[in-house]
Amino acid sequence: MSRLRAAAARGLRRQRRGSGSAAPNGRSSSKGASLREGAPARPHALHLFRDPVEIDALRGRLLAWYDKSRRDLPWRTLAAAELDADRRAYAVWVSEIMLQQTQVATVIDYYNRWMQKWPTLQALAAASLEEVNELWAGLGYYSRGKRLQEAARKVVSELAGRMPRTAEDLQRLLPGVGRYTAGAIASISFGQATGVVDGNVIRVLCRLRCIGADTSSLAVIDCLWDMANTLVDRSRPGDFNQALMELGATVCTPKSPLCRECPVKEHCHAWRRVEKELASASQKLFGKTTLVPDVEDCGPGGCPLCLPAAEPWDSSLGVTNFPRKAAKKQPRVEWTATCVLERRGRLGAPEYLIVQRPSSGLLAGLWEFPSLPLAPGLQEEQQKEVLADHLRAWTRQPVQTQRLCFIGEVVHIFSHIHQTYVVYSLCLDGDVALDAASSSSRWVTEEEFRASAVSTAMKKVLKARETQRGAQSGRAKGSKRKRESKLGAAGSTPTGMQLSLRAFLRAQPPP
Incomplete structure (x- = not known):
């Protein structure tokens, strides 16, 4: 009999979870069969925004909070004050490209300098790629600046300087403008009621609706875009999109969200779950028990938006259960030999040889010290040999490996590459004449080097060389002081002896 009761209890639990004849969405149990046959599962209503009253309330609360709490950022100020739609769109466009993969605090200075130098599309289109790279240096992801200028030139030459007015046309006509950037420009600059989905928005929406599936999957991305387009305020689309992103950047943060300060916490299913668990724990202290339903349990299973069963x-x-992300792919490991090749300049200060990278690929068009990839497993002498061979192409004279001085290793992490620069230095005794017909190499002073379009990695390399030079100078000075202490000086007093008053007065320099 106990076995029968246990089986009946299991059946009752399955029915309560929605695995009986009636599923939570009113469909019959044939949904389970369709899932087994490979039909795509449909998101449960728990994860969606369907109530117009709730949507209106969320919009109002979020916009009221944004009007009161938004940060004063230069691109917002410029976009709000600019009456010309094309210049306004350009100002927003530059900020959105710079903000990709880069923090706001870092972007502000770059943005101000950019807009001061190229306040219009026409000004940017007339600039050289070298100028663009120089201003972009240190901001990372250098292809962004190149694509931005290419698109600006297309607007000027093919579209008569007029920016496309819709997100669809922006994405279709401008190279380097994706779905998010197009939505941001169209909503903020032209008032199109279209949503945006970036990292901050993903985090906010996933917590609001307990979306725990992999956010890199196509099904989840499509759902988030549908949700963003449903929520966007029709009368203030640009402000709403910025408010949603602002909320993710300042309140609904990745690791330490400020849920108590969130203006839309009443609409957040993840926050409700946390509050219910806290209430349940409090009741247990008084001997009461309350069942806390699993908010991510959508019934029979197969929901494409729920947390994975594993x-x-x-x-x-707490709320940081959402979003869940797939494990990051490990960056590939690469080694590069680099030589800080220097000579004495006209005023005695060192000058460095820098060469230009190819026009495509990683760090395209930027300048660097002569470098070449290293095969794994090479010993130091082997590294010197391949580097010396490479340097001959620039010095046009034999390079002796014993003159290459090892500085150390400089590590720089790109988005997909763990790069180690094995750095050497070489001081040339005489001048090295560069090929006048080639514009891909030049001698620069330290000041000119820092003003050139060089990557952050190369700045690290130069710093390593300067540290080595400082250490060598310190050792030389130390040796000199040691020699002087051994030789002594005329009239000096041995250590530990006290001067007489007459000797002390005699030793003082005249005023």
């Missing part, structure tokens, strides 16, 4: 809700994480 990684269920973790109470210790």
Whole structure:
């Protein structure tokens, strides 16, 4: 009999979870069969915004908070004050490209200098790529600046200087403008009621609706875009999109969200789950028990937006259970030999040889010290040999490996590459004449080097060389002081002896 009761209890639990004849969405149990046959599962209503009253309330609360709490950022100020639609769109466009993969605090100075130098599309289109790279240096992801200028030139030459007015046309006509950037420009600059989805928006929406599936999957991305387009305020689309991004950047942060300060916490299913768990824990202290339903449990299973069964809700994480991301792909490891090749300039200060990288690929068009990739497993002498061979192309004279001085290793992490620069230095005794017909190499002073379009990695390399030079100078000075202390000086007093008053007065320099 006990077995029968246990089986009946299991059946009752399955029915309560929605695995009986009636599923939560009103469909019959044939949904389970369709899932087994490979039909795509449909998101449960729990994860969606369908109530117009709730949507209106969320919009109002978010916009009221944004009007009161938004940060004063230069691109917002410029876009709000600019009456010309094309110049306004350009100002927003530059900010959105710079903000990709880069923090706001870093972008502000770059943005101000950019807009001061190229305040219009026409000004940017007339600039050289070298100028663009020089201003972009240090901001990372250098292809962004190149594509931005290419698109600006297309607007000027093919579109008569008129920016496309819709997100669809922006994405279709401008190279380097994706779905997010197009939506941001169209909504902020032209008032198109279209949503945006970036990292901040993904985090906010996933917490609002307990979306725990992999956010890099196509099904989740499509759902998030649909949700963003549903929520965007029709009368203030640009402000709403910025408010959603602002919320993710300042309140709904990745690791330490300020849920108590969130203006839309009443609409957040993840926050409700946390509050219910806290209430349940409090009741247990008084001997009461209350069942806390699993907010991510959508019934019979197969929901494409729920937390994976292998990684269920973790109470210790709270709202940071969402979003869940797939494990990052490990960056590939690369080694590069680099030589700081220097000569004495006209005023005795060192000058450095820099060469230009190819016009495509990683760090395209930027300047660097002579470098070449290293095969794995090379010993130091082998590294010197391949580097010496490479340097002959620039010095046009034999390079002896014993003159290459090892500085150290400089590590720089690109988005997909773990790069180690094995750095050597070589001081040339005489001058090295460069090929006058070639514009891909030049001698520069330290000041000119820092003003050139060089990557952050090369700045690290130069710093390593300067550190080595400082250490060598310190050792030389130390040796000189040691020699002087051994020789002594005329009239000096041995250490530990006290001068008489007459000797002390005699030793003082005249005023």
